[in-house]
Amino acid sequence: MAQKPSIPKGTRDFNPEQVAKRNYIFSTIKSQFQTFGFQPIETPSFENSDTLMGKYGEEGDRLIFKILNSGDYLKGLDDSFYRNIFLVKVRINNGYDALVEFFKRNPEIAKSCDNEDYMSKELMTFDWFHNEDFLLLGFRKDYVLYKLTKVYFESNLGENGSLQEGIKSLFVKEAVERYLKNVSNKTTSKISEKALRYDLTVPFARYVVQHQNEIDFPFKRYQMQPVWRADRPQKGRFREFYQCDADVVGSDSLWQEVEFIQLYDNVFSALGLKGTTIKINNRKILSGIAEVIGASDKLIDFTVALDKLDKIGEEKVKEEMLGRGIPQNGIDKLQPLFSLSGTFEAQIESLKGILSTSDDGNKGIEELDFINNAISTLGLQTATLQLDVTLARGLNYYTGAIFEVSAPEGVKMGSIGGGGRYADLTGVFGLKNVSGVGISFGLDRIYLVLEELGLFPETIAKSTEVMFINFGDKEALFSLQAIKTLRESGINAELYPDKITNGKHMKKQMNYANKRNIPFVVLVGDEEMNNNLYTLKNMKSGEQSKVSLDEVIAKVK
Incomplete structure (x- = not known):
């Protein structure tokens, strides 16, 4: 039985037209x-797994595609790792069954258990509780006793199986997860030592450190390569996609931020994508706000909630902040922030009042003010620079400016670019205090936006400009001599490979040219070869004429 062709979720095939459009964006x-x-x-x-793991946070680590080591190691793994998992589950299930049975057979003991110490002593009577499987799981007996007692006192014995379910949930889920965590590092090294790159920035940091003696700082690099993430596929989000990054490392100068804003503007203007908004914020602003409201120790919680302002609204953001442990009096101090609006300059003035007591905040304001003044003087072609104090992308990653680019108004699409300043990206690889700043272009989302707005030039998908009809071997050889000259003149030309036999297949060749949108077709027969001429047909107008090769070149160009 033939295998049904398919590709992994989150990946795509690209047809010639799509590739041509993507190459247009790339170029x-x-x-x-x-x-x-x-x-x-x-x-x-x-990359080596240890190069990538731990650099993107817990969520990022989960999305990294790991590569299996070569070799027949799975058999040994089955005989140890998975067998242990099975035995743990069996032991755990037996344990919770025994505990439930104990309570059912001794209701008077259960009823008299009015304190956790007494309960713990009774639980110690179970043989399974002293089994070495608990050592395998990494549980301490006092931890297990506490958890079991807690489950018992929070359950109603004999009603709807709540006690059984509570203990089963504790044992089977938590115990096995703990076992997996305890052995994951050791097992992972046996299974996988390499992983597909998650982004271009961490590999770039590794590159800078590894090649530091060959690099002239400040180092300005660009990189356009695919990356992979085990994410849930959806519109504009794929598991395999390209990133187009530019970074400068080895310079603290804010002129780099100014140039990156200009770079964004130049690229989107060149693509005809007018009306993009380049949003900017500063990590120091966010730190200053957290300091002012007394939530410096909850900076991440504060910014995660604040970042959702345009999605869930002010009241929901406040509720989330309360839920994350930010005090009400601190949230009250944020009120001016929620109503922050107006020009870049007006928002800066408002921030000066809000952050007057914060050194970090004032430094952030100075940096934003510098960048805005420079851009105001230099001007932008089609983009708009906008201050957005709720912008917190990559908070753990960035230490200064934060960028995010949104598509023109009316286009429903996530960010089409982003980036920011990082103070010590290379430090994790041993090269300390090397500041950098970088931005990225979202190729796939830019493609979708250009497609939606009809901004791809019509000539992009043009491949072959002239196709020669194949009447036979003699005519084909004559045609290929002309095709060679056309190609040397910069014209894309080709010969249809299969010759016409018994007067057939002429229509097939013409239809082929039409389907591929080839604008010109050349017909060469005995008459043309004898007179060194070519019958050139315009496939759009239907007009055809006998012309010289020079005239073919002139008409096609």
């Missing part, structure tokens, strides 16, 4: 990268 971005003085580098599609 436009690449051209601007080079105009601004960035140099290209490439890094491997996969």
